Amino acid sequence: MIKTDVIIIGGGATGCGIARDLALRGVPHCLVEKGDFANGATGACHGLLHSGGRYVVNDPVAASECISENAILRKIAQKCVERTGGLFVRLPGDSKKYRDAFLKNCEEVGIATEVLSPSRALDLVPELNPAIEEAISVPDCSIDPFRLCMLNAYTSRRKGGGILIHHRVIDVIREKGMCVGVKVEDRSTSQVKEIRAKMIINASGAWGDVIARMGGSEVPMTLSKGSLIITNHRLTNMVINRLRTPSDGDIIVPNEAVCLAGTTSIRVDDPDAVEVDAAEVDLVATQAEQMIPRFGSTRLIRAYTGVRPLLKAESSDSRSISRGFRIIDHKNGMISIMGGKLSTYRLMAEKTVDAVMGVFGIKARCRTADLPLDGQDELTGYPLSKRLKSIDSVVCECELVDREAVENTINSLGTGYIGDIQHRTRLGMGPCQGGFCTYRALGIMQEAGRMSPAESIETLKTFLQRRFRGIRPALWGDQLREEQLVESIYLGILNMGQRP
Amino acid sequence: MKFEHCVRCTLCVENCPVFKVNPEFPGPKQAGPDAQRFRLDGERSVDAWVKLCSQCKRCEIACPYGVNVSEIILKAQLKYSSEHMSPFTAHLFANTHYLGKLGSSAAYLTNALSSTSLMRGTLGLMGLSSYLPLPEYRFLTLNRGRRRKGRFRSPRKVVFFHGCYLNYNRPDVGRKIRDLLTYLGCRVVMPRQTCCGLPALGNGDVDIARKFAQVNARELVSWINKGYKILYACTSCGLTLTHDYPETLRIPEGRKIAENTYNVHEFIASGVEDGTLTVEFGPVDRHVAYHIPCHLRALGIGYPAARLFEKIPDLKFHILDEDCCGLSGSYGFKKKNEGTAAALGEIAANAIRAVEPDALVSDCGACKMQLGHFTGLPALDPSEIIIESLRPRAPKKAFMKRRPT
């Protein structure tokens, strides 16, 4: 049994941000997450560190939060953030009124803008649609949400906090109507553990209502699925937004060696059972194509989806529900933090911990904005110069991940989860989507004794099945060729499908 | 965006000679499409290992989807060279032209010295490899000889772009080709020409390459405008003229040059096949291994000399096109590539030995040097076989006196 002061349920950006904040304020805590970091919306988002431009016309308060957090994260999370800059492009037919409001509000809120002529914009981003009427530059950045979570959790670990990934909450322990702890199942061993604390913070995102109900209360939520597509390589080095009322498919973000484009917004009921639809893929590609024409024909390597946890509202358009966040004190030992966006995670964490401090009566000040994230030195960067130490023993050739990186991750985590390696090293995130390298990584893991050969093959099967889910809706052109090659290896040479 | 088509099938890797024998080279897939996703403009190049690529182009021919693998690697090589200091040997070989001029002017001295251990030692210190004897130079280069030959009013007007190897090292073969063409009724002109520029590209100096290309282009275009076809025998020169001039170096009239440039055997074979050249092929009782130069494969024109060999009675020839000789122009002359070049030379030589020929034939000078050294067999140019076939029926003065090989 583990005893601590605070339990955090959820290892997304909010949960990890709270863990770091508590650690820096000296409050013992334990974070539990059923999957790996960024398992929910955090891991399925756009990877965009907003300047706030997207919200500035309809929600200036949210925009203001964005721009101030943008500046803070640039400072404290340098290795997670790529300072790409962003453009809002106006195409023929887009509302000029919106554009004027955009510029006016940006100035009021404090978002630095510059109006660029089409030719200047095309110099910066040659793949832009030459028919744009103008572009407005903003300080958007690309951010790695997984790294963000991992580094926040690192501070917590360093200061003695407990971080239990792959631990699923199966029940909330209640005594006299108060939440006093949780029962978690360690998914690697099926062992059930008990953790007791004075306060439980529900930062489980789309599962917020599920967890709140375990605690005897509820959080009325609207779940909205957002799907994105990933291109084979960078078509732009800057974030590209559409200068109009936010809608589907109007953001393109460069991230590592690829571009992410999205998103959609479809109501769903179950946060666990979401799949990308081929129609969503086509929709996003069509919208993105208007800003970068090559999107119509470029190779897509995968599509993915996540569920946005939004506070319930009457409006039927889930996009118009405020992205602002809310802290709900259920007055039963559990506090829920709901809503929000990746860019403002730190602020959300700060406010949540402030609320908790009140309960404990501690007067420690939040320092998360002042101190840079720990552990950034060992991380690789995107361009070749920062990524490749040597070209010997590369395991993932698409993403240039070498054997040493894989073995280090395996050894430091002691993990049997291939996903853990993928998130930390980008193994399998490239054009072949792990078609070749996962087989190698699993081979290495089984040779290192982390799993038996039989377990390794079972994991490979599970991985191939899961991988296929993300690829299937976008399978045409070059990616379909890729898939036929991968099939010829696993279904042909290795004959994993049949029993002769 | 052709590299988008790469599905990591490894067909290029299976064809890469350097990857096969040098574990320091990660292969064309990695050096090309894989690393390309990470090459950001403005970032300093760190991929020194791209220089290990010999630009044989086998990867690009192997790709079923037309990914321009060797071109991606070439651009990375040029970028790397422009940002880092090149070794002495790179400067030396980028200026093959001057090397040739110097070597041939004092040919007797050059040849005498180059085989001495003092010279070999010095050259070794300068970064040259030692496994291959340096080629001999000749004073009477093609430049110094007769520039025009053949019937003035012939409808078949050709410019012979001979290239540096034939000019400075084997002018005898160059003259044979010239005489073969005139025997076939062509008016042959060998105008002023400088190095095609490929060694400069291969040694990271795109400016020198472009300079040479511009000089040649001016001359060649003037002849094309007069109705001349440009012929080449050295397949690397041919690839440079027809591919690099229009594409890599973007010479303004590069396309025109490409359209009007022919491999000498392609020219002869099409003339024979469509009947415009009446030729009687006499028997040649030889058993030869025809080693296809990598750059001939890259031209995509098939093997035109083989089409001629098929017509020569009694000639037995084996086409060997699976192995790169390893010398790859100036590549194997550099000490850092010595191991690779020697290992490949041995593999290619084994393939030749396996067919037990009495001579080897190759269009490319580097292939001839390298494989002649490894097999000890006489290394002939395809035109020499053709001349042997035609000589008995030709007038005495048509061809030069035959030197024993």
Next chain:
Amino acid sequence: MSRYEYDAVVVGGGVSGIMAALTLSDKGFKVALVSKGDPVCCLSTGCIDVMTGSGGPLKGIAGLPADHPYRRAGEETIREALGSFLKIMEKGGLPYTGTVEENRRIITPIGTAKHTCLVPMTMAGAHFDEGEYLHVVSFKGIRDFYPSYITSRMRNSSFSVFDAGVSTTMGIAAKFEDEGFLSRFISWLQGIENPYDRLALPAVLGLSNPVRVMKRISEATGRQVLELPTLPPSIPGLRLFRTLKAALQARGGHLYWGKGVSSVESQGGQIEALTLATTARAARVQGRAFILATGSFVSGGLYAGRDSVKETVFGLPVFHPAERRDWFHTDFFTPGHAIEKAGIEVDDCFRPLGADVQNLFVCGSILARSEVMKNQCGHGLAIATGVAAAQACARGLA
């Protein structure tokens, strides 16, 4: 424009294209083979899968629908074609073994078993048999071969690891060409004390003459030696291709490699010529008959757009499941996704349906309904249909 004239022009240099070209060449026709690049057989195990099924390939084939390309070729042609293949490989120095009467179960790199029919001589001993003690030798650092997968699934097996100094299949195979390396390897092998019956290695026993290397090792150890199939880069796949290609070159076939077809000239239901975009200038390759053997999606014979599939050289009508969402089942391990059925439909003479062209024949995996993964029939189908299409073509040319 450069011009070349032939009796038959084969487009696509894979197993089916080369077999078709060889068949026509043997009948005395002048043949050109045009290929945009190397074929996918270089990535295969090198084994000839004819048709999966424990009752033997022919039984499995008899059970296929009447419009399957195998059925159109007919059992007699299939036998003839495979026999012809065996002779070509024997003559080319890369002998194969096996009979079309039965399948054999060979060991895969992960220790599962797989049906195949004809195997290179170096894999003659690669059958799944737990009665014999199998010792696997792997190489230090090799990335795509983990012997423990095999030894954990087979009783009576063990493995050891040799440091070859290089760790890629290509690099190790090149080492085996060197006499010094081979001797060192053999001395090391002789130090292994396990009382094995069979000695298995991943397929790296040299690039040109693996049977010779295998025999040397076998003589030195006194045991049966065998190669196991590997992931790409696959040396046996490469050997298969090179032997077939050399056979065609020796027969006088002309190869135009590395450049794709940029346009097709046809008139009155007859294809007259193809244009190749060669480096210098376009080349016109003229023929009296043409064979399409460009393969499926990986090699580029077929191209899948967002909602339709095209044939990339002649623009022939392509049969395929209508909706993209139906192309792939949700289960990755489905034996044969629906898109596998896509391809060119042909008549009994292997001429494309719905195309109004008399002198074009189609063979190989570009044929509709091949279902190569489901039937595990890749190279067998290529050989059989390559020969069948060439025979039909020859009748037309005569």
